[in-house]
Amino acid sequence: xxNAVRAAENVARAxxxxxxxxxxxxxxxIASAEDALSxxxxxxxxxxxxxxxxxxxxxxxxxxxxxxxIDGQRRNxxxxxxxxxxxxxxxxxxxxxxxxxxxxLVCAHPAIDPKMHTPLMLQCVMGLDAEQIGQxxxxxxxxxxxxxxxxxxxxxxxxxxxxxxxNDKLSPRLEAVMEAIYGAYSVDWLETGDxxxxxxxxxxxxxxxxxxxxxxxxxxxxxxxFAAARRDARIVDGEFVPLDAQNPxxxxxxxxxxxxxMLRRASALGQIGRFQxxxxxxxxxxxxxxxxxxxxxxxxxxxxGLCQLYPTLGAQIGYAVALSHLHGPDxxxxxxxxxxxxxxxxxxxxxxxxxxxxxxxxxxxDAAKCYETALALTFxxxxxxxxxxxxxxxVAQL
Amino acid sequence: xTPEDWVAQKEVYGAYIGALQQAGVFVDTxxxxxxxxxxxxxxxxxxxxxxxxxFAETKETLGEFFVIDVPDLDAAIEWAGKCxxxxxxxxxxxxxxxxxx
Numbered sequence: 001x002x003n004a005v006r007a008a009e010n011v012a013r014a015x016x017x018x019x020x021x022x023x024x025x026x027x028x029x030i031a032s033a034e035d036a037l038s039x040x041x042x043x044x045x046x047x048x049x050x051x052x053x054x055x056x057x058x059x060x061x062x063x064x065x066x067x068x069x070i071d072g073q074r075r076n077x078x079x080x081x082x083x084x085x086x087x088x089x090x091x092x093x094x095x096x097x098x099x100x101x102x103x104x105l106v107c108a109h110p111a112i113d114p115k116m117h118t119p120l121m122l123q124c125v126m127g128l129d130a131e132q133i134g135q136x137x138x139x140x141x142x143x144x145x146x147x148x149x150x151x152x153x154x155x156x157x158x159x160x161x162x163x164x165x166x167n168d169k170l171s172p173r174l175e176a177v178m179e180a181i182y183g184a185y186s187v188d189w190l191e192t193g194d195x196x197x198x199x200x201x202x203x204x205x206x207x208x209x210x211x212x213x214x215x216x217x218x219x220x221x222x223x224x225x226f227a228a229a230r231r232d233a234r235i236v237d238g239e240f241v242p243l244d245a246q247n248p249x250x251x252x253x254x255x256x257x258x259x260x261x262m263l264r265r266a267s268a269l270g271q272i273g274r275f276q277x278x279x280x281x282x283x284x285x286x287x288x289x290x291x292x293x294x295x296x297x298x299x300x301x302x303x304x305g306l307c308q309l310y311p312t313l314g315a316q317i318g319y320a321v322a323l324s325h326l327h328g329p330d331x332x333x334x335x336x337x338x339x340x341x342x343x344x345x346x347x348x349x350x351x352x353x354x355x356x357x358x359x360x361x362x363x364x365x366d367a368a369k370c371y372e373t374a375l376a377l378t379f380x381x382x383x384x385x386x387x388x389x390x391x392x393x394x395v396a397q398l
Numbered sequence: 399x400t401p402e403d404w405v406a407q408k409e410v411y412g413a414y415i416g417a418l419q420q421a422g423v424f425v426d427t428x429x430x431x432x433x434x435x436x437x438x439x440x441x442x443x444x445x446x447x448x449x450x451x452x453f454a455e456t457k458e459t460l461g462e463f464f465v466i467d468v469p470d471l472d473a474a475i476e477w478a479g480k481c482x483x484x485x486x487x488x489x490x491x492x493x494x495x496x497x498x499x
Contacts, residue, residue, distance in 0.1 A: 028470070111471055111491075158493045161470035 004048035011057045012041055015096075017125035017206070019058065021103035022096055023065050025162035028106070030124060030152045032069060040065035058096040100125055101177075101210040102162040104203075108176040109160050116151045117180035118187075123148055125206065126199055136187050136196050174211070178220050178275065181207060185224055201228045208262065218266035219276030225259030226282035228252070240386040248289040256286050274310040277302055281318070296325035313343060317353050329360035348377040352387060359394055368394045410482045418466060423477065425465040433459035458488065 016037075023033035040061045054060040107120035119137065122128040134144035154160075165173050185200035201224040208214075208221035233250035234241055241247075263279050281302045284295050303319035316339055324332030336344075336354050344350040355370035371391035378384050411427075418424035436452040452459065462483065468474050471491070478489040 109471070111475070157495075158471040158474070158491070159469065161472050163470075163472065165472065 004053050005045060007053045007057065008041065008044045008048055011044075011061065012127070015058050015061070016127035017100045017103060018096060018098055019061055019065070020124055020127075021099035021162070022062055023069065024124075025099050025102060027069075027156070028159050028162065029156045030106075031149070031156070032072060033065070034124075036065040036068040036072070037061070039068050062096055098210065099162060100206050102164065104177045104180075104207065105164065105173055106155060106160050106162055108173070108180045109155070110173075110176065111158065111160065112151055112154065114176075114179075116147055117176060118183035119144065119148060120151055121180050121203060122184060122196070122199055125203060128199070174214065174217070177207065178216060181220060181224075182275070185227060197224070197228045197231060200224050213269060215266045215269040215271040216273040216275050218262050218269070219273060219279045222259040222263035222266060223275055223279035223282060225255050225262060226279060226286055229255035229259065229286070235382040238382055238385055239389070240380070240382040242386075243285055244294055251286070251289055253289060256289055259283070260286070272305075272309075274306065277306040277309065278315075281306070294325075296322055300326055313339065313347060313350070317347075317349055320357075321353060324357060324360075329357040332357045333361070346377060348374050348383075351377065355390070359390075364394050364398055368398065407482075414480060414482055417480065418464070418477065423466045423468050423473075425467050427462065427464045429462045430460060461487070 019037055020030070020033055023037055024030045027033075043064055044057070044061060048054070048057075103124055104121060107124055108117040112120065119133045122133050122136075123130070130145035130148055131141040133148075134141045137144065139147075164170065181200055181203045184196040184203060187196050201221075204217075204221040204224040208217045211217040229252040230243070230246060230250075231252070233246040233248075234243075236247070236250070259279070260283060263276065263283055266276050266279070281299055284299050284302070288294060300319070300322040303315060303322050306315045307319050316335060320332040320335035323335060333354070336350065336357070339350070351370050351374035355367045355374055358364075358367035358370055368391060371387055371394065375384060375387050375391065378387060415424060415427060433452045437448060438451060438453045439446055439448045441447070464477075464481065466474070466477055468477065471493075474491050474493075478484060478491055481489050483489055
């Protein structure tokens with residue numbers, strides 16, 4: 001591949017969200033900014049190989065895209081080409097400021113349907129297309145495209161501002177941003193098989209770079225780093241491997257070291273929060289990379305804290321597992337029994353965990369039945385293999 | 399509403415309108431008659447058809463409106479949150495479509 005073409009593609013990948021944020025920030029018109037940016041990129045692919053790569057590719061792209069936007073606005077305003085629109089004249093920019101946090105705040109604005117926060121971010125900050133996003137969310141491409149268009153239309157029509165809210169208003173807005181990034185991570189890879197772990201990690205890194213003194217932003221980035229580090233260890237030979245059985249040699253060490261450092265920076269800020277707790281639990285698991293034994297006591301304490309601060313079903317099931325390592329399966333079952341029946345009925349991880357406890361108690365009949373329920377709720381092939389093996393082992397003992 | 403209620407309401411709204419005016423964002427406001435007095439018309443079929451009643455039967459109806467001139471949605475949300483109606487009902491924000499042309 002030609003160097004100039006590669007330069008254009010690298011800029012595209014690294015700068016997409018940064019450029020889009022700049023282009024859309026004045027008008028809140030994301031769709032027009034996307035069109036202008038994609039035209040600028042295609043111009044780059046034609047011109048750079050011929051004329052050479054400009055000294056500042058980002059600034060070049062912003063200038064070309066902005067001229068394109070001005071042309072569009074001129075046409076809409078039905079102005080003669082010689083009429084001046086001074087406020088729209090493209091200034092030659094040498095440094096392209098990073099306004100991706102502004103863009104993220106717009107994507108996760110309270111006036112936008114929370115279900116669309118993550119998809120919007122994936123598209124606007126990362127440049128994913130409706131097909132890729134639709135795949136991850138199990139939604140047809142056309143439906144996802146339509147929802148994205150609708151959200152962008154709303155942002156434009158209401159002039160949702162590309163601004164960082166004042167202090168007293170900032171924290172709930174940031175929570176929504178973090179929730180949306182976490183949403184990319186928690187898109188159930190077991191169901192879709194096509195996880196967004198890499199994308200979530202990227203978004204988490206952008207956020208933590210823009211908010212270096214926000215403990216939870218750093219905690220979230222750490223959590224996503226730990227999760228991404230285990231990507232290659234969670235399915236081995238077509239079979240799902242639970243975290244505490246994973247081979248640390250398959251983990252990505254640089255990612256783990258980065259996440260550890262990030263979490264240390266977060267805790268030095270002295271503001272505990274949900275994402276830091278989740279990251280700290282991951283950090284305990286990750287210590288196995290240094291040949292340390294799994295510290296279930298530490299994990300139990302952190303899960304207990306998480307259950308108090310942010311009691312999701314996932315956290316409570318995690319707590320049950322950690323507790324059972326200290327006090328046996330009875331203690332684990334007691335935690336599961338306290339969960340609201342209607343909410344856990346369709347939750348695969350609940351039934352799989354319960355089956356595991358029952359088997360440890362020697363209640364083999366019940367355990368086999370419970371694995372069956374878990375299997376009925378599981379579609380991901382690797383996880384099915386894992387659960388089926390567990391179940392066959394129990395049935396063989398009956 | 400009793401006459402006393404009206405007086406109280408007018409005072410509350412008067413303060414809100416005063417705040418909007420002071421901020422230089424006030425354009426217009428009105429209280430509307432009840433939805434049972436509404437008349438709906440449409441010329442979509444080629445001729446103007448006039449009908450008794452609101453265009454949609456809903457529990458919630460538009461009772462009043464404010465037109466304010468603010469730069470963006472966050473500013474509109476800020477003002478809508480201060481509107482007395484937000485205390486007991488709902489406030490819907492709609493941008494002017496004329497501005498986007």
